Amino acid sequence: MKIKYLSAILASSLLIFGCGSDNDDEDIVVVEPPVVVVPPVVVDEAVDVDDATAITMQLNSFNATSGALTFTLTDAQGNAITNANDYDIVYFGYPDPASPSIKPKAWKHWHVTQRFQCDQTDSDNCVGLLQETQTLGQYTFDATGLDLESKAAAGAVEVFKVAVQIHGSNASNDITLIAADE
Incomplete structure (x- = not known):
């Protein structure tokens, strides 16, 4: 009887502790994460x-009040x-299209303008200040002396627009009349 118990104890200890194994590192599968290749940072071309x-x-x-552009x-x-340093910038002032007038045909079509320009061949006579910002390709324009109100009756100019044309040796941009920020 003792032998039965002894063999049962040995069998259970083999099950519990298992037999020794000669598992080398060959049997262990190590999964490494894939190598991520980060593309180089592309700096905007200028x-x-x-x-x-x-x-x-x-x-x-x-800004219609100051004429400041970005x-x-x-x-x-x-x-x-x-x-960029050669430019033609024209500011336009129009009456309020919703205001009544005794001469509606003439009233709705009039406008006043003020022009700022710079030609690098005569840079001493540039009007206004065009500056490139820290961001590539971005510019600010300061319309020093902009005064569309003085060219019309007091309070008549209500709508402000601007046309900007930049010139290079080979090209100029298309002119578009753009309304001021509301």
Whole structure:
């Protein structure tokens, strides 16, 4: 009887503790995470305004009171355009289209303008201040001396618009009349 108990104890201890194994590291499968290749950081390409074959201007902001502008210049491939300094910027003032007038045909069509321009061949006579910001292709324009109100009856100018054209050696942007921020 004792032998039966002894063999049962030995069998259960073998089950509990198992037999020794010569598992080497060969049997262990180590799964390593895949190598992630981070693409290099692409810095926006910049093109000098005189090398651009096309110029696109996107107005970011226009303050009617001061005439301050912020805009972005890009070429046909979407690259930032730098070193812009030749420009024609014209501010327009219109009457309120909803206001009544005794001469509606003339009233609805009049406007006043003030032009700012710079031609690098005569940079001493530039009117206004165009500056490139820290962001590639972004510019601010300060319309020093903008006064559309003085060219019309007091309080008559209610709607403000601007047209911006930037010139390079090979291209200029299309002119679009853009309303001020509301």
